[in-house]
Amino acid sequence: MKVFSSDCTFDYSWDEVSTANWRKYCPWNDKSTHVTAVDTLSRTVEPSTGVLRTERLITCQQTAPRWVVSLLGGDALSYVYEISYVDPVSKKVTMCSSNLTWSNVLNVKETVVYQPSRSMPGSKTDFKQEALITALCGGWQNIKNKVEEASVERFSQNAKRGREGFEAVLEMSRRVFGEQKELERQRLQSA
Template identity: 75%
Template sequence: MKVFSSSCTFDYTWAEVSTANWRKYCPWNDKTTHVTAVDTLSRSVDPETGILRTERLITCKQTVPAWVRSILGGSETSHVHEISYVDPKAKKVTMVSTNLTWSNILSVRETVTYRPDQGNKTRFGQEAKITALCGGWQKIKTKIEEASVERFGENAIKGREGFESVLAMSRRVFGEEVEKLQVAM
């Protein structure tokens, strides 16, 4: 198993970030054009804690080389299962994503958190545990995991850039609603 981790601070309030998070795969985010559908499977609020739990299926167009698909089978479509928890009291968003496609070959479990930081900023944390499931071929397994971590890191940079554009657009378009939400909290 290899682990990718990163963190950064967004120059936006927790209310802005936690609200914009639901729009990160929107059409104006040119960094997520590979996402073809986001389906909400379930959504509930715990009456005791106030935590919003949402389960989603994210459908993407894969960028796996055609020769790999021809050897291993499969299509250009991949699916990711995501469960998120929004805790309004603790002001924390946690999202846990797991790949469903090719999970018998490569398992990726990503955890993302958003928490308030000093000066009306929001701290972003990301960790991905990547495990190649190739039996006893340790050298191949290690190479696959290393390549996957490297690619995950490249995609993480694009993801942050795209989310920054969503945050900026959300502030321009939805600024009043976010201010009302902040006052209510």
């Protein structure tokens, strides 16, 4: 098993980040064009805590090389199962995802957490990401290590692109919703 971890701080409040998170795969995010569908399977709110729990199925265009797809079988689509928890009291979003496609060959368990920055809790949000990557190649330790190392490298590149895309979504959300708030404020003043 190999571990990928990353963290950064977004220059946006937790409210902005936790709201924009639902738009992460929107059309204006040119870094997530591989995502073809996001289906919500269930959504519940725990009455005693207010925690929103959401299960989603994310459908992606396969990015594996053609020879890998031919060798292992399958088609151009891959699927990821995600469970997220939004805790409005502690201001924490936790997202746990795992690949469904080829999970018998390569298992990827990712956890992402967004919470207010310790240094600037009202205006910035800390992001932590960890992925546990396990190649299931039986007793072939050398092959297993190579597959895991290559997967960590690819995951790292995709994670960087994902953060860049989310930054674009955050910026667009701030612009759009900032304009809406200003229009609403003006409307209330003139009423």
